[in-house]
Amino acid sequence: MLTKTMFIKKSNKLSLFAAVMTAGLFAFGAGSALASAAAGGYERANNDVSNVASLQRGARNYMNYCAGCHSAKYVRFNRLAVDLGLTDAQVEQNLIFNGGKLTDTMTITMDEGDAARWFGKAPPDLSLIARSRGTDYLYSFLKSFYLDPSRPTGVNNTVLASAAMPHVLWELQGLQRAVYEGVTAPDGSVEKHFTGFELATPGQLSPEAYDEFVRDTVNFLDYIGEPVQLQRRNLGFRVLGFLLLLFLLAYALKQEYWKDVK
Ligand code: HEC
Numbered sequence: 606m607l608t609k610t611m612f613i614k615k616s617n618k619l620s621l622f623a624a625v626m627t628a629g630l631f632a633f634g635a636g637s638a639l640a641s642a643a644a645g646g647y648e649r650a651n652n653d654v655s656n657v658a659s660l661q662r663g664a665r666n667y668m669n670y671c672a673g674c675h676s677a678k679y680v681r682f683n684r685l686a687v688d689l690g691l692t693d694a695q696v697e698q699n700l701i702f703n704g705g706k707l708t709d710t711m712t713i714t715m716d717e718g719d720a721a722r723w724f725g726k727a728p729p730d731l732s733l734i735a736r737s738r739g740t741d742y743l744y745s746f747l748k749s750f751y752l753d754p755s756r757p758t759g760v761n762n763t764v765l766a767s768a769a770m771p772h773v774l775w776e777l778q779g780l781q782r783a784v785y786e787g788v789t790a791p792d793g794s795v796e797k798h799f800t801g802f803e804l805a806t807p808g809q810l811s812p813e814a815y816d817e818f819v820r821d822t823v824n825f826l827d828y829i830g831e832p833v834q835l836q837r838r839n840l841g842f843r844v845l846g847f848l849l850l851l852f853l854l855a856y857a858l859k860q861e862y863w864k865d866v867k
Pocket of ligand 1 (some may be wrong): 729
């Protein structure tokens, strides 16, 4: 029999359950907020490796602005030709600047020791950089150079503090200043909080066009990080489709076998 006390106990249990669930949900929400803060609050790259036109522009950007310092030694030009829908002649004329061959990989002639002496750090190979850093990081990195006269290159970077890389895209983006606001801490000290960038000298591209330029370049880096990713995804969907079909057939067969048993 359900007495009054039992009922109260039961409803207590229920409200405890509800409270735990709600707390759990809050913790989950806080957890994901923490996760995004831990990710550094990077801007989303929103690139699309299935967009071949964007990859072609990215390859052009990369060869013109990055390949002088960075190798991508796991990438071969003739593979680019196939994946980017370019003819061999187009690749030779537009992407290979150092007199190399189609069968070459994207190496550089700069000596690593020299590079380390010139920049303080050798420029890393970029074949797998999108895999190790993530596309949002790369997108934000290329947008976050700001004027800093204390640095040998005249610029610093909010994503990679004291970056040894010069702002090679400054003619396109222009030069920006980092803006800080003073926040008074409870103990009376004033802390500098970064609030955003303001353009000090405009570049050749509008901010929107610069974003597109960077997105295409990051898209290309994403692609070279795993050239087969499109095929892999396509194949994945086909395999799932096949399994679904197989399931339906197997289920129909089971129905057929068991229909007289019961
Ligand atoms: C003048 C030479 C030079 C050019 C050109 C150049 N870089 Fe760099 N880059 C460097 C150096 C030097 C570093 C090492 C920076 C460091 O670790 O402080 C670097 C580092 C990087 C990194 C790694 C950042 C990290 O988190 O470790 C990325 C990504 C990168 N460059 C992308 C690019 C892209 C994309 C381009 C073309 C738009 C480019 N770079 C053009 C010199 C160059």
